[in-house]
Each structure stands twice: as C-alpha cells, then as structure tokens.
Amino acid sequence: MDPNKVDKVSDGMSGDGDMASVMGFSGFGKKARTFDLDAIFEQTRRTAIERSQRVFDERQKEDEGESSHSVKSSGSSQRDKAVTATSRKQESDSSDDSSSDSDSDSDSELIGPPVPPQLTAQEDDDDELVGPPLPPGYTGSTAHNEDDDEDDEGEVLDEDDDNPVKKIPDTHEITLQHGTKTVSALGLDPSGARLVTGGYDYDVRFWDFAGMDQALQAFRSLQPCECHQIKSLQYSITGDVILVVSGNAQAKVLDRDGFNVMECVKGDQYIVDMANTKGHTAMLNGGCWHPKIKEEFMTCSNDGTVRTWDLNSDKKHKSVFKPRSFQGKRVTPTCCTYSRDGKLIAAGCQDGTIQIWDRNLSVHTKFHCRQAHTPGSDTSCLTFSYDGMTLASRGGDDTLKTWDIRSFKKPLNVATGLTSYFPMTDCCFSPDDKLLVTGTSVKKDQGNGKLVFFDRTSFQRVYEIEVTNASVVRCLWHPKLNQIMVGTGNGLAKVYYDPVKSHRGAKLCVVKSKRKEKQAETLTQDYIITPHALPMFREARQRSTRKQLEKDRLDPKKSHKPEPPVSGPGRGGRVAAHGGTLSSFIVKNIALDKTDDSNPREAILRHAKDASENPYWVAPAYTATQPEPVFAEESEEDEEADKEPQWKKRKI
Incomplete structure (x- = not known):
C-alpha cells in the first residue's frame, strides 16, 4: 500500500477526532466510571478512628492541664498526622488503582480553567503549622475559642429571654384623663389603634393613638346607656x-x-322560667365576644342566666345557660367568658362556684367547681390562658387562683391578700403566657393601688407597679402592642410601654407636639334676623363660618389689616390710647385732677389773690372807667345780730 495514502487517512482520522472534541460528543462511547466500595469503607473507618482519638486526647489535656500532657498530646498529634498522611496516601493509591482505567480518559478532558496553584499548595500544606509554636497550655484553635465566646453571649441572651420580668413594658407611661369617677371598662381593638374607656360617670370616650398629640385628648365622648354605669367594653375580633x-x-x-348598631331586647319579667323570655330581665354584670365567630357575643345578668346573642337578630337570644347551686336553686353569674377556641363557656357565680358548659350543650355543665371562692363573694373575672389549658379566676374574697380544666377539683395555685373592692377587677395573662397580672384596691388616702405580676408556674409575686393613689380596677395587656392599659378608681387610664419592646400605640402620640388653636383672621358680623323686612333688604343667612371667612379674605376692605394702637404722644394726626376724641381727653384730665371741688365758693376764691395781683382778663379792660368799690362798715349791732339765732333774725 502506498505510504502517502496511509498518511492521508491518519490525517483525516485526527481531523475527525478534533472535530468530535469540538462538537462535544467525543466521550459518548466511553465506559461508565466504577468505584471501589471496599476502599471507601476502609477510609471512612480510619477517619472515624482518628477523629475519636483526637477528641479523647483533647479532653485528657483539658482535665489534667499539665505541660507533660501537652507534650504527649503534641506527640500524639504528630502521630495522628502521620497516620492521616499514610491514610491519605493509601487512599490516593487505592483510588488511583481503582479508577486508573476509568479516569485516564476523563483527566485528559477537564472543562474550564485550571485550578490556581495557591489553592493546590494550600491543600497540600493543610497539616503544616504556620506561625510561632503554640503555648503548652493551649488546647484548641482560635476559631474554637471564638465559638465558645459566642456561645457564652448566647447563653446570657437566653437567660434574659427566659426571664419574663425583663419583658414587662413599664419604663414609660402616659395618662389619659377619662373623668373624675372610676374607670370601670377598657377596650382595645385587635390592631391596637383605638382605645375605649367607660366609667361610673356614664361616659364612653374614644381615644385614637395615631390621631392624638401630646395633649392626649379623646376625639369623642358619649353616653350610650344614658344614666347607667358602664360595666364592660370590648371590641369584636374584627374591630x-x-x-x-x-x-x-x-x-x-x-x-x-x-x-x-344593635340593642338587645328586654325580656318579660313576669315569666318565671328565664329560658322562655326573649332577653334579660335584670341588671347586666358582664359580657364578651366570641373569639372565632364575629357575630356572636355573650352576656350574664342578675336574672340568673347567661345568654348568647347573634348580631344579625336582635329579637331574641341565641341560647340560654342557667347556673344552679348544689340544691338546684338559681344563682347569679357575676362574670362570664369564652375559652380561646370558643368551645367552652365559663361563668363565675355569687355562691363561689365556677361553672363551665359546652357551647352547644346548655343543660348540664361540663366542668363544675363547687367551692372555687368564698360563697357570697363576687367573682370579678375569669380568663383563659393562651394555650387554653389554664383558667384564672379573680375572686371577691381577695384571692387569685389558677385552675387546670382537665382536673377541675382543686386549684393549681392560690395567691391571697389581693384586696378587691370592685365587682369588675381584672386579671389577664401576658402575651408569652408566663405571667399573670391583676390589680389591687385601696381605700381613699390609704396607700397606692398596685399592678401585681405573678409567675404562672411558681406563682411567686415577681414584680409590682405602683399606679396611683387609688384602686386599680381594669388591666389589659395587648399582645400586638406589648403595652399594658390600666383603669383606676380616680378616673385615669394609664398606658405603660417600652420604647424598644413595644410597638405603635402610645409611641405614636408622645412624639407629636400640641396643635395650635386656629384663630379667625377676621371678625364675622352677627346675623341680624328681620322677619318683616322685604326680601331685597334681608341678609343672607350664613350657612358656614368658614365659607364666610374665605369670602371676607377676598374682600380688600375686610381683609385690610387694622392699624396697631398708638403708643406715646401720637403721630400722624392720631392721639395715643388715652383718647381719640376731645371729650375722652378732657375726661382723662379731669380724672387725673386731684383737687377737691365739693365747695364751689372755695374753689373760686382760691384764685382771688392771684387775680387781684396779676389781673389778665377782666380787670385791665375796666382800669380807666372802673370806680373804686365802697363797702359798708360793720357795726356792733350787726355783730350782735350775727350772734342771734336764725329764727330771731329780722327778715329784710
């Protein structure tokens, strides 16, 4: 075969290989990569042994703390390094042996830029110590010590977080002046934007935190129930x-x-069975909204019933619950509440019992405690914890008790000595469910009312706030705002907050300065009513003062600024403030004249000597023609006649 042809074929094959590598399908025909599992397991076992040996050596160093042990640990560490290096070498050898066939082709086909030499050198020198030698008592790395410091700081923060007293927002406070009588009701909407207060003065006041300034004035006050004291106020779940x-x-x-919006119907007071009446027939004691259903609310009354209502039907109640005594007699419920899930209804009664019903079963009680508080005392408040398992009751016997509704025979904890003079004294749980708060009552000028905080588990009195020199009646701890609202017996509503831990609420109004009162720039004329005047002469009645002020502002005469009063002697033809007319000037000078003009003859003769010595007006005109005056001489008879009494004198 011609060698030139063989060279051409080889060149074509090499060109096809380059083309395949460029197109990205050169490795499609290669076999799959294989792994030696035995070698991997052996390497994992060795690594675990090395780590456990290192941890054991470090603990031994920390316990003994001697230099000899540190030397031994350094030797062991060197030995560990040797073992580690040997294991790495064995691992590399085993991996090279196991994957030499499979990785030979893939190593030649690395995609991307090569690895920097600094990175490879750092990997090779991982086991080499850089810098001065470590002290003999040193047992760990710098990073380990920094982690320990961070852990210590975290422990301190955790301790602060675990202490519920640190979360009480009481560093700042504002005072809202409701009136002069007891604030017996507080209500805050779910968002925390508005507060309503009600009291023994029959007033309900609305406070808007976002709209108030430092003057802290209510934007609305009304008497919705005429001459009846306000017992309770509460926003619905939607607000x-x-x-x-x-x-x-x-x-x-x-x-x-x-x-x-709605007024409940009054029942027939002549019907004996209260279940057959459409509404309450006696004074109400309390009420609250359903926590899940926005149209349903509940009330309790002196007629011995607890009734639920629907907001959309005001003609009749929804259901009736009738608390009974041990003998089956009617008892008066003094407070009522829903559980957090809305499935249970609880009522505290005057005979000292706490009775709980299933919301859908109104005949028999589900839980019943016969002697929860002293018989004859008014249980003023019942409230469930946020987890729904604990019930807190504030009794009229000066106690605060917590109950587990799963075992309702005995109270979990009892606190005594909490004076209560009002039938609506509150208690509430903190937002984190770790504290329980209530207020204490005092007599007039016999101390300060306090807000007392109890730990929920130990029931120790952990904190107190002295509110004012009157009883603390209502207390409310809002979970979103993290602010505590307090109603007192002297007409004040106080809001406690913390600038860091609290949100919105009172923080919005304390930063606003007081608004200046708007003063009218021009004086509007009084409207004169002329009923019999012709239409063309009648004045148009002013519908709005603001519109009239705007019209007068456009009038050049009415909007002219008046000239300021003149001080001093006067200028420009205007006299000073003592008188703009001659009469006022004369009156002022006469008032300043201190002479006594009670005897006119003496007032005239006072100027006789000056007139005779220095004549100026009359005498110079008659000097030439005026005769000398000749006066009659007085005789002794005339003198005797002057001495005679008036009735003896001769009439001339």
Whole structure:
C-alpha cells in the first residue's frame, strides 16, 4: 500500500477526532466510571478512628492541664498526622488503582480553567503549622475559642429571654384623663389603634393613638346607656363593632364611631322560667365576644342566666345557660367568658362556684367547681390562658387562683391578700403566657393601688407597679402592642410601654407636639334676623363660618389689616390710647385732677389773690372807667345780730 495514502487517512482520522472534541460528543462511547466500595469503607473507618482519638486526647489535656500532657498530646498529634498522611496516601493509591482505567480518559478532558496553584499548595500544606509554636497550655484553635465566646453571649441572651420580668413594658407611661369617677371598662381593638374607656360617670370616650398629640385628648365622648354605669367594653375580633354592657338589662353594640348598631331586647319579667323570655330581665354584670365567630357575643345578668346573642337578630337570644347551686336553686353569674377556641363557656357565680358548659350543650355543665371562692363573694373575672389549658379566676374574697380544666377539683395555685373592692377587677395573662397580672384596691388616702405580676408556674409575686393613689380596677395587656392599659378608681387610664419592646400605640402620640388653636383672621358680623323686612333688604343667612371667612379674605376692605394702637404722644394726626376724641381727653384730665371741688365758693376764691395781683382778663379792660368799690362798715349791732339765732333774725 502506498505510504502517502496511509498518511492521508491518519490525517483525516485526527481531523475527525478534533472535530468530535469540538462538537462535544467525543466521550459518548466511553465506559461508565466504577468505584471501589471496599476502599471507601476502609477510609471512612480510619477517619472515624482518628477523629475519636483526637477528641479523647483533647479532653485528657483539658482535665489534667499539665505541660507533660501537652507534650504527649503534641506527640500524639504528630502521630495522628502521620497516620492521616499514610491514610491519605493509601487512599490516593487505592483510588488511583481503582479508577486508573476509568479516569485516564476523563483527566485528559477537564472543562474550564485550571485550578490556581495557591489553592493546590494550600491543600497540600493543610497539616503544616504556620506561625510561632503554640503555648503548652493551649488546647484548641482560635476559631474554637471564638465559638465558645459566642456561645457564652448566647447563653446570657437566653437567660434574659427566659426571664419574663425583663419583658414587662413599664419604663414609660402616659395618662389619659377619662373623668373624675372610676374607670370601670377598657377596650382595645385587635390592631391596637383605638382605645375605649367607660366609667361610673356614664361616659364612653374614644381615644385614637395615631390621631392624638401630646395633649392626649379623646376625639369623642358619649353616653350610650344614658344614666347607667358602664360595666364592660370590648371590641369584636374584627374591630368594627363594640359591645357595651351597662347597668341596665339591655346590652348595646356600637360601631367604631359610636353609632348604635344593635340593642338587645328586654325580656318579660313576669315569666318565671328565664329560658322562655326573649332577653334579660335584670341588671347586666358582664359580657364578651366570641373569639372565632364575629357575630356572636355573650352576656350574664342578675336574672340568673347567661345568654348568647347573634348580631344579625336582635329579637331574641341565641341560647340560654342557667347556673344552679348544689340544691338546684338559681344563682347569679357575676362574670362570664369564652375559652380561646370558643368551645367552652365559663361563668363565675355569687355562691363561689365556677361553672363551665359546652357551647352547644346548655343543660348540664361540663366542668363544675363547687367551692372555687368564698360563697357570697363576687367573682370579678375569669380568663383563659393562651394555650387554653389554664383558667384564672379573680375572686371577691381577695384571692387569685389558677385552675387546670382537665382536673377541675382543686386549684393549681392560690395567691391571697389581693384586696378587691370592685365587682369588675381584672386579671389577664401576658402575651408569652408566663405571667399573670391583676390589680389591687385601696381605700381613699390609704396607700397606692398596685399592678401585681405573678409567675404562672411558681406563682411567686415577681414584680409590682405602683399606679396611683387609688384602686386599680381594669388591666389589659395587648399582645400586638406589648403595652399594658390600666383603669383606676380616680378616673385615669394609664398606658405603660417600652420604647424598644413595644410597638405603635402610645409611641405614636408622645412624639407629636400640641396643635395650635386656629384663630379667625377676621371678625364675622352677627346675623341680624328681620322677619318683616322685604326680601331685597334681608341678609343672607350664613350657612358656614368658614365659607364666610374665605369670602371676607377676598374682600380688600375686610381683609385690610387694622392699624396697631398708638403708643406715646401720637403721630400722624392720631392721639395715643388715652383718647381719640376731645371729650375722652378732657375726661382723662379731669380724672387725673386731684383737687377737691365739693365747695364751689372755695374753689373760686382760691384764685382771688392771684387775680387781684396779676389781673389778665377782666380787670385791665375796666382800669380807666372802673370806680373804686365802697363797702359798708360793720357795726356792733350787726355783730350782735350775727350772734342771734336764725329764727330771731329780722327778715329784710
């Protein structure tokens, strides 16, 4: 065969190989890569042995802490390095032997730029120590020590986080002046934007944190229940309506602006069975909204019933729960509440019992504690914890108790000595469910009312806040704002907050300066009513003062700035403020004259000597023609006649 032809064929084949490598399909026909599993398992076992030996040596160093042990550990570390190097070499040999056939082709086909030499050198020198030798007592690396420091800081932060007292927002406070009488109701909407307060003065005041300034004034005040004390106020779960429970038998529902939405019907007080009446027949004691259903709310009354209502039907109640005593007699519920999931209804009664029903079964109680509090005392508040397992009750017997509803016979914890003079004294759980808060009552001028915090598990009194020199009636800890609202017996509503831990709420209004009052630039004329005047002469009635002010501002005469008052002697033909007319000037000078003109004859003769010595007006005109005056001489008879009494004198 011709050698020239063989060379041409070989050149063509090489060209095809280059073309295949360029097109990316040169390795399609190669066999799959194989792995030696035995070698991989052996390498893993050796690595685990080395690591466990290293950890054991480090622990031994830390326990003994002697230099000799450090030398031994260094020797062991060198030995470990030798073992590691040997294992790496064996691994590389085994991997080379196992994959020499499969990787020979793939090594020649590396895609991408080559690895930098610094990286390869760093990998080769991993086991070489760089820098001065380590001290004999050194046991770990710098990174390990830094991790330890970070762990210590994290432990400190965790301790602060675990302490619930550190989370109480009480560094700052604002005071809202509701009135002069007891603030007996507090309500805060779910978003925390608006607060409503109600009291013994029958008023309900609306406070908007975003709209208030440092003056802290309510934007609306009304009396929705006329002359009845406000017992309870609560926003619905959507925040669009407010439940108002007062001293009468009919609860009301208002919207966010205070307008009436619904009023419950009053029942027939002559019917004995309260289940057959359409509504309450006696004074209300409390009420609350359902936590899941926005149209349902509940009220309890002195007629011995707890009733649920539907917002859309005001003609009749939804269901009736009748608490009974041990003898089956009617008892009065003083407070009521829903569980967090809305499936249970709890009521505290005057005979000291706490009775809990299933919401859908109104006949028999599901849980019943006969002697929860002292019989005859008013249980003022019941509230469930956020996990739904614990019930807290604030009794009129000056106690605060917690109950596990799964074992409802005995209380979990009891706190005594908490004075309560009001039938609506509150208690509530903190947002993290670790604290329980309630208020204490005091008599007038006999101390300060306090806000007392208890640890939920140990029930130790962990913190106190002295609020004011009056009783603390209502308390509310909002979970979103992390702020505590307090209603007191002297008409104040206080808000406690922390600038760092709290959000919005009171922080919005304390940063706003007080607004200046708007003053009218021009004085508007009074509207004169002339009923019998002709239409052409009647004045147009002013519908709005603002529109009239805008019209007067466009009038060049009415909008002219008045000239300021003149001070001093006067200028430009204007006299000073003591008088703009001659009469006022004369009146002012007469008022300043201190002479006594009570005797006119003496006032005239006071100028006689000066007139005779220096005549100026009359005397010079008659000097030439005026005769000398001749006066009659007085005789003794005249003197005696002057001495005679007036009735003896002769009439001339």
